[in-house]
Amino acid sequence: xxxxxxxxxxxxxxxxxxxxxxxxxxxxxxxxxxxxxxxxxxxxxxxxxxxxxxxxxxxxxxxxxxxxxxxxxxxxxxxxxxxxxxxxxxxxxxxxxxxxxxxxxxxxxxxxxx
Amino acid sequence: xxxxxxxxxxxxxxxxxxxxxxxxxxxxxxxxxxxxxxxxxxxxxxxxxxxxxxxxxxxxxxxxxxxxxxxxxxxxxxxxxxxxxxxxxxxxxxxxxxxxxxxxxxxxxxx
Numbered sequence: 001x002x003x004x005x006x007x008x009x010x011x012x013x014x015x016x017x018x019x020x021x022x023x024x025x026x027x028x029x030x031x032x033x034x035x036x037x038x039x040x041x042x043x044x045x046x047x048x049x050x051x052x053x054x055x056x057x058x059x060x061x062x063x064x065x066x067x068x069x070x071x072x073x074x075x076x077x078x079x080x081x082x083x084x085x086x087x088x089x090x091x092x093x094x095x096x097x098x099x100x101x102x103x104x105x106x107x108x109x110x111x112x113x114x
Numbered sequence: 115x116x117x118x119x120x121x122x123x124x125x126x127x128x129x130x131x132x133x134x135x136x137x138x139x140x141x142x143x144x145x146x147x148x149x150x151x152x153x154x155x156x157x158x159x160x161x162x163x164x165x166x167x168x169x170x171x172x173x174x175x176x177x178x179x180x181x182x183x184x185x186x187x188x189x190x191x192x193x194x195x196x197x198x199x200x201x202x203x204x205x206x207x208x209x210x211x212x213x214x215x216x217x218x219x220x221x222x223x224x225x
Contacts, residue, residue, distance in 0.1 A: 024173075040218075042215030043215050045212050045213075091157055102163065105155050106157050108155075108156075108157050110155075
């Protein structure tokens, strides 16, 4: 079974630039999550999709972050404009069912904002 | 106060030692408790998943939950250098809600 795929693996941008990350979940997983993991911290949920609908985006900085999952499969997370404090690893995860349970994580995208 | 507290370590032990990793939490509504292992530059992978109080064993790993004390533990027996990673505890209120992660404990098992 293929795991969660993410690209790119690494990205370096200057502040005020924009960036986009892509995620392809495990086949058949209806729930998709985007997390932000700052160095030395645990992952923090940014947004959760159930199929192509948003379940929870309470911690997504909506003035600069956006995410979509148009066909209920793969997803993109965008930051525009980026700030220095956005430097982090952005993890995508998917699960067969919603919420607490077995979430399978991708390798993450390491973003550095200079 | 954070929802989940975890000592960041690092914790350094010799190969073969028993390792104890712990988390405390403040929300008594948490019912699901998980331990994830995260190798450097990789995503977290689920190690143990338990519901409510009690113990769960899987090979060299044992997870314990004490809801009365709001305290969970992960024990690793006969630790190996390949166990060197960051261990994240996580918990959730019910099966349809988001999970909250601790900050992770970095473990180093020396050969």
